[in-house]
Amino acid sequence: MRVCLILFFALISIGVFAQQAAQPCIFGAYAHGGFIIAHSPLMQHLAVSHPTGFELNVQKQTTGKKAWHQLYQFPKVGYSLVYFNYHNPKLGRSFAASTYINKTLLRAGKGELNYRLGLGVAYLTEGYDQETNHKNSVASSAINAALQTRFEYDYRVAPHYSLLLGLGLNHYSNGATKKPNLGINIPTMSFGVNFHTVPAYITEPKTLPEFNKKLLYTISTTAGWRQIGPLDTRKYFVQSVSLAAAKPLNRKSNLVFGAEGFYDRSLKVQQQTDTTLTGKPFPDTKKIGVFLGHELWFGDLALETQLGFYAYRPYKSGTPYYERLGLKYHFTPKIFTALDLKIHGFAADVLEYRVGYRF
Incomplete structure (x- = not known):
């Protein structure tokens, strides 16, 4: 219930702010639910809870100003804030900030299938401690790298609004700079709402630079x-x-x-x-x-x-x-x-x- 209220008020704020956006943008608010993969026997005792969380993000539509925009069929570039509650005192909570690329794979009618890949930084509230939290084998530092990958289906229910259903994977790890560091992998189902500042955006092809084949x-x-x-x-x-x-x-x-x-x-x-x-x-x-x-x-x-x-x-x-x-x-x-x-x-x-x- 609290997550739903947060998403509701966030969407209202997003809608008010987005009206003034000059570049075509999408503002989103999503809820996440998932589980923890026990990818090592040393963490099976931690993969017993079901994390829940929410996300706020903004995506900017590329317009062809740079050559790579057209090469990838004008993807969106996004920025997200993601929160998870692991419902396990040994793991606590996490906060992550990421930037990502969101590419459309298929469009059909009012719906589109997108693939998203993002990298960023995550803060974990509970880490390994020999005295107080020695059972946490997944993370020993508060600051970790964040990797997020997700397939999303976005369906327009109104000219400026769409509903989103996603299937993704979130990974947090410190890259072995401090041990133990098994890392944490969280597959998630996501549901959310997007606000589009323009009902549709049409891109026009431009001349690409010459392709250089030399080694x-x-x-x-x-x-x-x-x-x-x-x-x-x-x-x-x-x-x-x-x-x-x-x-x-x-x-x-x-x-x-x-x-x-x-x-x-x-x-x-x-x-x-x-x-x-x-x-x-x-x-x-x-x-x-x-x-x-x-x-x-x-x-x-x-x-x-x-x-x-x-x-x-x-x-x-x-x-x-x-x-x-x-x-x-x-x-x-x-x-x-x-x-x-x-x-x-x-x-x-x-x-x-x-x-x-x-x-």
Whole structure:
């Protein structure tokens, strides 16, 4: 009942404010209900409640001012505030702020099917504490990264109003900067109301820039910090150097391949407690990997996905392969930065801060 009242009054406020919006916008208020996925035996005792929450968001219709607007058939760019109550004192509540892309997949009559992908920051009120909350294995820090993906069906019931039904997944994790960090995954059903500042918006195609097919070369370096476990609170420095080449597939995406070297200082400490090395010389902890990846570009911003294999790994820690998810941003055509999450077997290994140069 309280959630319904919050959404009702929020929608009234949204409607009053939206009348003055210059750019075509959509203002929404949604209610969420879901459950927690027990993706590890260490968190089965936490996946017993059903989180509920609500969301306020605003979406701006792209108009073709930038080339990538037309390449993605004029998607919407949104900003959201999401609240969850986990109905479990060990997990508490969460507040998340995200930005997202919302792309229309199908239009039919008064309805449209959209896909939404967003990234942001989440604040969790209850985290792991050895003395007071040692059963919380999903999060040990208050500040976490937030990932949201959702399919939405939006149906117009009036020129300016529509009802929304959504099926999504919310993920919060600190990227192994502090442990334990199993992360929390919440599949949700969503229901809400949208207010559209214009009944319909028609976009017109524009001339696109010439497609450049030549190979692009980059050199970059990363820095990150990771924790071995909850009992060792020290942060160990992790770094890497990469050489890569990118082959443009089309105006939106590149195929990337390259090689990189890693130096993780936490592995030297880990060796000291590794019983399989008792009485043996410690092997080299440095690693060399080769990877294949993809970049999906939205103007100067790219979504990165990579799969790599260690060609040199004398100390067998973790998996022989690794994955990487990240966001890359070009300040200039040559200089870029990125925030990447390096993963071993679907478990966060380190959050990497990258700077690089493109030739």
